Structure formats: C-alpha cells, structure tokens
Amino acid sequence: MKKAFGESYRKEYDFMLMLAVYHKLRRVMPLDRLLYLVDHFAHHTGKFFVWRGSAEERAEFEPVLLKRDFKLVHYSTISLARDSYSLPEAAVVPQPAAIWSR
Numbered sequence: 001m002k003k004a005f006g007e008s009y010r011k012e013y014d015f016m017l018m019l020a021v022y023h024k025l026r027r028v029m030p031l032d033r034l035l036y037l038v039d040h041f042a043h044h045t046g047k048f049f050v051w052r053g054s055a056e057e058r059a060e061f062e063p064v065l066l067k068r069d070f071k072l073v074h075y076s077t078i079s080l081a082r083d084s085y086s087l088p089e090a091a092v093v094p095q096p097a098a099i100w101s102r
Contacts, residue, residue, distance in 0.1 A: 001040065010044070011044065012044055012045070012046040013044055013045060013046060014046045014047050014048065015045075015047065015048045015049075015050060016041050016042070016044070016045040016048070016049045016050065017050050017051075018038075018041065018049070018050065018051045018052075018053075019050070019051070019052045020052050020053060020081070020095075022034075022038075022051070022053045022057045022061065023053060023054065023057060025037070026057070026060075031060070034061075035060070035061060035064055038061045038064045038065075039064045039067075039068070042064060042065050042068040042070065043068065045070075045102070046102070047101060047102060048099055048100070048101050049065055049070055049099070049100045049101075050097075050098075050099050051097065051098050051099075051100075052079055052095060052096070052097040052098075053095065053096065054095065054096070055096055058096060058098065065100050068102075069102060070100035070101065070102055071100060071101055071102075072098060072099075072100050073099050073100065073101045074097075074098060074099040075096065075097075075098045075099075076096070076097050076098075077094040077095065077096050077097075078094065078097075079094065079095045079096070079097045080092045080093065080094060080095065081093060081095045
C-alpha cells in the first residue's frame with residue numbers, strides 16, 4: 001500500500017470509505033487476502049469505517065472490524081441500488097449501509 005500511494009500514504013485516516021467496492025474486489029481476490037486488506041484498512045482507520053454493499057459482505061468482513069474494537073453505530077437499508085441480475089427491468093433493491101466507530 002505504501003508503495004502504491006507513495007508520499008500520499010498516511011498512517012491514519014479519520015474516515016475509511018468502502019462504498020460498493022467489496023464485491024468487486026471479492027471477484028478478483030481470494031477471501032483471505034481481501035479480509036487481510038480490510039484488516040489493513042481498519043488498522044489505519046482513526047474514527048469511522050463506512051461501508052455500503054450487501055448483507056452477505058457484511059457477514060464476511062464485520063468480524064475483522066470487531067476484532068479491532070470497532071462498534072456498529074449506524075445501520076440502514078434505505079440506500080437503493082439497481083439489481084443488475086433482474087430481467088429485463090432492473091429492479092431497485094435496498095442495500096445496507098453501516099458505520100462503525102472506535
């Protein structure tokens with residue numbers, strides 16, 4: 001990570017945003033490596049870890065955050081997304097969003 005971000009890399013970020021990207025990484029990374037990446041992000045999160053995705057994703061990575069002493073402070077399913085798997089009219093489905101805090 002340090003090499004990829006160069007001089008812009010910081011030891012801590014107030015907010016870590018993981019908005020609708022976990023599923024894309026899950027397609028191209030083995031689960032153990034993805035969870036290691038989430039752990040890396042959590043380690044460098046100063047205050048808030050913010051996520052939006054699917055309930056299945058949350059079940060996979062939330063234990064990583066809890067081990068780092070994050071507490072769930074907000075959860076909502078009011079976020080909507082198009083379900084690209086629906087035929088032919090893409091249905092709008094609720095997507096969970098959550099915020100954890102240290």
